[in-house]
Amino acid sequence: MSDSPVDDIKSKALEAQVVEVLRTVYDPEIPVDIYELGLIYEVEASPEGKVNIEMTLTSPACPVAGALVGEVEAKVKAIDGVSETQVDLVWSPPWSPDRMSEAARLQLNL
Secondary structure, eight states: OOOOHHHHHHHHHHHHHHHHHHTTOBOTTSSSBTTTTTOEEEEEEOTTSEEEEEEOOSOTTOTTHHHHHHHHHHHHHTSTTOOEEEEEEOOSSOOOGGGSOHHHHHHTTO
16 A cells, blocks of 8 residues: 555545445344444455455354355445455454444344
8 A cells, every 4th residue: 555645545435435335235144234243354445446355254154155255245346446356254363242333232132
């Protein structure tokens, strides 16, 4: 990434757009979006539109792993200004309910 303030602004604006799109992707087994569930570990965007996302799943045995990663990739690629998308599925640190936002906890009555 560049140290230019304009590039920083472009990167941060694109990252904010990506987060908004991630809030439209839901784990099919839990009625909460993957961002609020804490499944997104990192979103990084370059001024040129390259987006890298690190995400996990609630369980390594999650039956929708491929579909969920594919949905994230497709939705992020559709954002105007995104030139490339890389979604990495990671298992460290393991997901736990502690990663959920307060909004997700309230929605699930936890």
